[in-house]
Amino acid sequence: MTSNNYPIIIVGASITAISFIRTMREHGDKRRILLVHGEDRLPYKRTKINKNMVRGFDKDDFRLADQTWYDENEIDLIMDRVIHITASEKLIHTKSGQIYSYEKLLLATGVAPVVPVINGIDRKDIHSVQNANDVERLLEECKEQKRFLIIGGGVEGIETADQLVRKGKQVTVANRMRYPLQKLFPDVLAKELEYKMKAKGVQLFDGVSVASVNVQADGSYKLQLKGETLFFDVIVACAGATPNIDLARKTGLKTERGILVNEYLETSDQDILAGGDVAQHARGVVTGLWHAAEHQGKLAALNVLGKKEAHTLPPYRLKTEVFDLYMFSAAYDEVIPGRDLAVEEKHGDIHRIMYYQDDKLKASVFVNDGDRAKTYQKALFEAWDKAKIEAELPLPPKLQFSFMG
Ligand SMILES: Cc1cc2nc3c(=O)[nH]c(=O)nc-3n(C[C@H](O)[C@H](O)[C@H](O)COP(=O)(O)OP(=O)(O)OC[C@H]3O[C@@H](n4cnc5c(N)ncnc54)[C@H](O)[C@@H]3O)c2cc1C
Structure with a gap:
């Protein structure tokens, strides 16, 4: 193998890529990986950057791993941009003029701001x-x-x-x-x-x-x-973002809003996978969340390892702490007004609405109950019924309204 031939190449070095690599190595797979990184510093936790403007940050802050981790895991990390893919020959072309060949390619190119x-x-x-x-x-x-x-x-x-x-x-x-x-x-x-x-x-x-x-x-x-x-x-x-699909589209992969993938993160080319914010899943879903991208990186690796595990779009949550409020929202876009039962409760500065379909928790939104966020998440993953919510996530004294949707 010459230095420009890789069993695996990943384009885009963020959480999808890191989670992919971690999973490969955890399973003992030592294939050399080329990671093409389009930014000016080691991969970092993107979610932190706009939440730390008051504190400020250095170039090394929020790193997902330091350089030794890449070295020890036999990752060739290059700071370059992929400008073209020749899928028929399994080649990527970079801005600096390099050409690399792959056996499997993972596109984890994320989004660009609108x-x-x-x-x-x-x-x-x-x-x-x-x-x-x-x-x-x-x-x-x-x-x-x-x-x-x-x-x-x-x-x-x-x-x-x-x-x-x-x-x-x-x-x-x-x-x-x-x-x-x-x-x-x-x-x-x-x-x-x-x-x-x-x-x-x-x-x-x-x-x-x-x-x-x-x-x-x-x-x-x-x-x-x-x-x-x-x-x-x-x-x-801060007007939203669009998946970086240009490379995929130009090389002939099926795209709509994102790169179309099946439940195994496979694109329309059998040797190219896509995951994270750039991927478009069943029902047109583009996830746009850190943990969702992390999960997809893991599933893409399991696919490459021949241990296929289907992606089922679990109900991801978003939490944010702004203007002295802790705000949590999970699966709210799934709520069907007029059909799902909404139970709204207030206690002190806590205010929550839990949505049920056939007595199973389907979505939840609240402000200021952050200490129990993990329990709310568990309740949703396990689709607790109303009685269990009242027992495990009580909110006394009760001031409760129920309505449809
Ligand atoms: C400011 C901000 C705050 C956020 N806060 C939250 C939060 O609180 N909670 C949450 O769940 N999510 C949050 N998100 C979303 C979260 O960061 C993303 O869901 C997650 O980063 C997606 O990871 P990814 O692996 O898909 O790729 P991304 O993190 O989008 O990274 C993609 C990488 O690919 C690179 N790339 C693109 N094209 C090329 C190319 N041709 N060649 C080489 N490299 C390329 C890009 O430069 C980028 O480095 C936030 C996002 C932003 C921008």
Whole structure:
């Protein structure tokens, strides 16, 4: 074998890739792996980057493993980008001009942030928080600038707003939806977050999209939202993300929103697997969550090891701590209004809604019961019934409403 031939190549070095490698090695598989890494530092925990803006971070922080781990596990980690795949010859081509051959290829290329087209501003001048160096660039701007506009009221946008407020910045959030985190929480809980944000001085605009700005002589941006004239120093796009499918599409793999995979993470090419945020599963699901990507990396490895285990899309959860609230949402997008029974309870600052289908827990959302988050998760995985929830996750004294959906 020459140095450019690998039994396994992984494109994209994040949690899917690391989990794949861990599983291979745990099972005693020692095949050499080429890991092509498109960023400027060792793979790191992406979820941390926008939650640590107040504290700041160094290039070495949040590493998933240090260089010795890659060496000891016989991983050739290269900082390069794959620009083309010739699937018919099982070759990848990198930006630096290298060509490598594979027997099995794992595509774990994740997502790219959606940067909206806004008249009057170059897209490169709009910030995002996708990669560690994006956040570093934003932190650099934070030193001098005061007025920040965040486009998007999803998790990334709200977490970034929270950090900027804590850094003493003036923050405005322009949200297309009515409430912040509306895709993850019913209105009644999203309103609690909105209230807290406003109390901390965040200016919220709902039902808006930013179409154009005027750059002022001092470099600031002037724009109109709902009839108000506003000025900002920095614009940050947290408007969602799209799977990086270009490589896959150009090489002829089946793609839609993501790279189409079956329950074994296999793409339409028998020697190429895909996992993590770039993969599109049954019913069009693109998972977009850290633990989901980690799980898929493991399953992809089991497939390569010939120990196929089917991916069943377990109910993943998202938790976030923002504006003095602990917020937890699990499987909320599965709720069918009018069919599932919703049980809403309040106790002190805890507020939760548990959704049941045929007396089995199907989804749950809550604020401020973080100490028991793992139990809520277990309840969902094991589909506890209402009686068991009341026994194992009590919320006295009872103030309970039940309604459909
Ligand atoms: C700011 C932020 C906060 C988040 N917070 C949470 C959270 O709290 N909880 C949660 O569950 N999830 C969170 N997520 C989502 C979570 O980080 C992702 O689900 C997870 O990182 C997906 O892992 P992945 O392996 O699919 O790839 P990614 O982490 O997306 O990484 C893909 C890698 O592939 C590289 N790549 C792409 N194309 C190429 C190429 N052609 N050549 C070489 N390399 C390439 C990219 O540069 C990147 O390094 C957050 C995401 C962001 C951006």
